[in-house]
Amino acid sequence: MYDIQEELKQYYSEIDPLKRLDILNSFPEDESINFLHELYHSRYSDHDNKGRKNVDWWLWRCICLHQLYSRGGLFRRFRDKEVKRIINELYMEASSHQAMLYYEYRNVARRYLSTCKSGNYASSFMGFRKADDDEKVIRACQDIWQMSKGVAWSACVEDKMQLWVEAFHDEIEDYDSLCKEEYERLNSKIRRK
Amino acid sequence: MNENKFMSAFKANAIWLVFIAEIAIFYYFNPKFLSLPNIVSISRQVSYYGIASIGMTFVILIAGIDLSIASIVVLVNVVCAHLMMNMGWNMWLAIIVSIAMATLIGVLNGFMVSTIGIPAIIATFASQTIFRGLSYILSGGLPIPDVLRYDPSAGLNGDPILGFFARWSLNHWSIFPRTGVGLIPVCAIIMVICFAVGSFILNKSYFGRYFYAIGGNEEASELSGIRVNKMKYLIYALSGFFAGLAGIVVLSRTGSAQASSLIGFEFEIITCVVLGGVSVAGGIGHMSGVIAGVLIIGSLKSGMVMANVSEYTQMVVQGLVLAVAVGFDCFSKKRQAS
Numbered sequence: 001m002y003d004i005q006e007e008l009k010q011y012y013s014e015i016d017p018l019k020r021l022d023i024l025n026s027f028p029e030d031e032s033i034n035f036l037h038e039l040y041h042s043r044y045s046d047h048d049n050k051g052r053k054n055v056d057w058w059l060w061r062c063i064c065l066h067q068l069y070s071r072g073g074l075f076r077r078f079r080d081k082e083v084k085r086i087i088n089e090l091y092m093e094a095s096s097h098q099a100m101l102y103y104e105y106r107n108v109a110r111r112y113l114s115t116c117k118s119g120n121y122a123s124s125f126m127g128f129r130k131a132d133d134d135e136k137v138i139r140a141c142q143d144i145w146q147m148s149k150g151v152a153w154s155a156c157v158e159d160k161m162q163l164w165v166e167a168f169h170d171e172i173e174d175y176d177s178l179c180k181e182e183y184e185r186l187n188s189k190i191r192r193k
Numbered sequence: 194m195n196e197n198k199f200m201s202a203f204k205a206n207a208i209w210l211v212f213i214a215e216i217a218i219f220y221y222f223n224p225k226f227l228s229l230p231n232i233v234s235i236s237r238q239v240s241y242y243g244i245a246s247i248g249m250t251f252v253i254l255i256a257g258i259d260l261s262i263a264s265i266v267v268l269v270n271v272v273c274a275h276l277m278m279n280m281g282w283n284m285w286l287a288i289i290v291s292i293a294m295a296t297l298i299g300v301l302n303g304f305m306v307s308t309i310g311i312p313a314i315i316a317t318f319a320s321q322t323i324f325r326g327l328s329y330i331l332s333g334g335l336p337i338p339d340v341l342r343y344d345p346s347a348g349l350n351g352d353p354i355l356g357f358f359a360r361w362s363l364n365h366w367s368i369f370p371r372t373g374v375g376l377i378p379v380c381a382i383i384m385v386i387c388f389a390v391g392s393f394i395l396n397k398s399y400f401g402r403y404f405y406a407i408g409g410n411e412e413a414s415e416l417s418g419i420r421v422n423k424m425k426y427l428i429y430a431l432s433g434f435f436a437g438l439a440g441i442v443v444l445s446r447t448g449s450a451q452a453s454s455l456i457g458f459e460f461e462i463i464t465c466v467v468l469g470g471v472s473v474a475g476g477i478g479h480m481s482g483v484i485a486g487v488l489i490i491g492s493l494k495s496g497m498v499m500a501n502v503s504e505y506t507q508m509v510v511q512g513l514v515l516a517v518a519v520g521f522d523c524f525s526k527k528r529q530a531s
Contacts, residue, residue, distance in 0.1 A: 046418065048399070055418030063406045063417055070477075075396060115412035123256070124474040124523065128314070143410070 002099035011036070012103040015111040017044050017056065035097050039104055047089070058108045061086045066147040069154055083155040092164050105167035109144060113175055116140035134178065141182040144172045149183075153190050208470060208485040215489060219496035226499055233376060237446060239491030240380035241266070243484070245439040245458075246465045247391040248299075248432030250483050253466055254395075255407045255428055256475025257313040261302060261320035262436045263458035264328070265295045267451075269440025271328045274337040274450035292437035298324060299433020303426035321459070328452035336451040340444060380442045387435065392480040404428065408475030457508075464515040465490050472522050490514070 004012070011023045024040055027033045043058040065086060071079040087093060091101055115121065122131035122139040131139065148168035152161040172179045219226040245262055252259045269291045276287035298320060305316035395401035403424050406414040415421050444450055469486030471478030493514070497507050 052418045052420070054416075056416055057418070059413060060406075060417035060419075063409070063413060064402060066409065067402060067405050078396075111416065112410075112413055115410055115416060118412045120256075120411055122474075128312075 002102045004099050004103060008036075008100075008103070012107050015107060015114055017054070032097070032100065035100060039091070039100065042089075042091075043104070043108075056108075056111065058090060058104075059111055061090060062108055062112055062147050065151045066143055069146040069151040072154070080155050083151060083157060087157065087160050090164070092161055098163060102163055102167050105164050106171045109148075109168045109171035112144070112147075113140055113171070116143070137176045137178045138182055140175065141172055141179040142186065144168050145183055145186045149187065150190070208468070208482050208489070212485050212489050212492070215492055215496070219492065219499070223496075223499050226496060229376065231495065231499070233378060235491050235495045236381040237378045238495065239487050240378070240384040241439040241442045241446070242462065242465055242491060243384040243487045244387045244442060245436050246462050246469075246483055246487055247387055247480075248435035249459075249462045249466050250391065250469075250471055250478065250480065251394075251404055251428045252313075252432050253463075253471050253473060254404045254475060254478055255425065256411075256473075257306065257425070257428070258317060258463070259299075259302065259429065259432045259436075260314065260317040260459050261298065261324060262432065262462055263455045264321045264324040265298055265433055265436040266440040266443060266458060267455055268298075268324045268328045268331075269295050269437045270444045270450040270454070271332045271337065271452055273441060273444055274340045275331055278337055278340060288441055291441065292434060295437025295440065296430050296434045299430040299436075300426060302433065303429035306429065307422040307425035325452070332450065332452045334452060336449050338449040340448050340450065380446060383438070383442060387438065388480060388484055391435075395480055400424075400427070405476055408477070410476075460515060461490060461511065464511060464518060467522060468514065468518040473519060474522075 007027070011020060011027075014020050014023060021040065024033075024036060027036075044056060046052045046055045047057050064082065068079045068083055090105075094101060116136055116139070119130060122136050123129060124131070145168075148161070148165045149158075152158045152165055158165070169183065172183060216227070225231060245266065249259055249262060272294060273287045273291040276282040276290065277284055282290075302313075302317055302320055305311045305319070306313045309316075311319075395404065403414070403419050406417070406419060407421055407424055411421055443455070447454075465486040466478075466483055467473060467486070468489060469478065469482035469484070471483060490511075493510070494507065497510065502510070
């Protein structure tokens with residue numbers, strides 16, 4: 001578990017970017033808060049320069065990791081290159097400010113999980129069959145596992161993504177009681193391989 | 194290779210093994226199945242299935258559906274033939290206008306689905322009915338025959354520029370349907386190019402990632418900055434475009450346009466796509482699987498014709514294949530979730 005100052009907890013529990021910015025601006029400037037500003041701008045700016053507003057770049061890279069998990073075969077080299085790029089973009093190899101990064105990663109996972117309760121999530125047959133709550137939880141757990149542990153394992157970068165995997169694991173365990181068992185089941189699948 | 198790696202390689206390529214098994218069975222019962230003329234014939238037949246299935250793949254990847262594909266193919270058929278045969282338009286101009294019209298129909302589908310919010314199945318079913326009806330109105334319910342004998346100089350009123358293009362297109366119209374590069378028909382080459390483009394879009398471009406992202410979790414995609422509504426417009430427009438291109442290939446192959454043709458074609462395309470491993474729940478699937486799905490359906494149709502299976506039995510078999518493909522997809526999803 002990583003320790004952070006009490007006043008930062010509100011910042012990390014908030015998932016709305018604008019509210020987070022307000023909280024961030026209320027902090028007095030120092031070295032660690034400057035790093036938070038750097039993380040904030042890295043996360044909520046459009047790295048593709050397509051003039052988009054309300055971008056959560058880290059959430060997008062999270063979705064990319066989810067897609068990269070299932071890439072293999074002919075696209076293995078492309079996947080590995082892309083995963084390495086994401087590792088650099090998301091400060092996964094940074095040796096300092098581990099606690100801040102850990103809680104920022106958990107915030108990304110929390111924002112992703114906030115979308116997993118919507119009506120269309122995990123639905124099938126072109127949205128005609130809606131998933132029940134348990135199905136949504138299981139699917140969310142699978143998504144989180146694939147975009148953290150799963151992709152780290154398939155691209156052989158578990159050491160580099162350790163903090164990311166740990167943060168996502170802790171967030172999903174707090175999400176629902178069903179997740180612990182499901183996460184373990186998914187882990188055992190790769191242990192067998 | 195250990196047992197698990199073997200199993201995952203087996204699962205990833207199972208669809209191709211089904212294709213090989215299917216060919217082996219048909220070859221066993223009729224050795225002519227693998228004769229050169231039959232292979233060329235199958236490649237001609239699957240070309241428009243393949244082209245149309247690319248657009249459908251994009252649509253199903255975002256957990257949507259496009260039931261208007263068959264009507265777009267038929268309308269493009271009728272409009273292109275009408276422009277060339279009844280109005281004396283230049284062939285290339287008629288083709289460009291027809292494909293542009295098909296793309297616009299796709300945009301209309303996108304408008305209904307993303308802006309108005311009509312469920313895709315209803316919106317595209319409405320389009321299907323509207324544009325099938327328009328095809329009947331335009332053709333008067335009668336076929337427009339002899340498109341391959343079209344005289345492009347008619348109706349040009351002596352315009353030298355259009356006349357030049359007309360003569361040029363007259364010389365080139367014939368390459369479309371019957372000949373090709375060596376033994377490979379032109380329409381099969383067009384299909385291969387389209388699959389390469391489709392595969393590039395899905396695997397190498399940002400658009401492909403957006404498609405997968407929207408199909409996987411639409412709300413998260415929106416929060417991450419993807420303009421989901423605009424993407425839906427693009428996807429349905431692409432579906433219309435590929436359906437239009439398939440319509441031109443059908444016209445060049447059959448040489449006549451008929452509003453009553455290709456009934457149920459959209460379900461055959463859905464079968465190809467779902468059989469190729471694209472999940473009806475969205476977000477999962479690859480173009481290579483769709484190629485296999487198209488080849489399986491094309492070979493199945495050809496094989497059944499060679500085995501003298503009646504048209505009605507063929508319909509039963511195709512329905513069963515669709516049910517099995519979707520059933521397998523749902524079963525594997527259920528097993529994954531439990």
